[in-house]
Amino acid sequence: MSETFGTKTCDVVGYEACYVTFATRGYPRRLRKEWDETTGADGTWAIVMRYVTAWKIIDLAGADVPLPDGERPLTLVDNVEDAVVTWITRAFVNFWLVELVVPRPN
Numbered sequence: 001m002s003e004t005f006g007t008k009t010c011d012v013v014g015y016e017a018c019y020v021t022f023a024t025r026g027y028p029r030r031l032r033k034e035w036d037e038t039t040g041a042d043g044t045w046a047i048v049m050r051y052v053t054a055w056k057i058i059d060l061a062g063a064d065v066p067l068p069d070g071e072r073p074l075t076l077v078d079n080v081e082d083a084v085v086t087w088i089t090r091a092f093v094n095f096w097l098v099e100l101v102v103p104r105p106n
Contacts, residue, residue, distance in 0.1 A: 007019055008020050022095050023052075052067065
């Protein structure tokens with residue numbers, strides 16, 4: 001898959017067809033404080049999911065996990081490989097704190 005800005009391809013072996021797309025705008029400064037004050041996986045997941053605009057994630061049986069328009073609780077990925085769930089959070093942090101602050105080429 002050719003990546004566009006905000007789209008990240010999964011680097012977990014066996015899940016390279018999975019991807020997530022993050023919003024490219026709307027990251028207020030107060031997000032850093034909220035992130036730092038959040039405890040637990042549910043709180044972190046809730047923040048990450050606010051910025052996910054699309055994804056292709058598969059569960060352990062190989063079925064697509066639909067991305068709901070509304071609430072996206074951590075239970076949404078209960079049957080997804082743990083490494084993939086961890087990758088989503090890792091990809092978000094890298095995108096938000098590294099890629100978004102670096103000027104993009106014209």
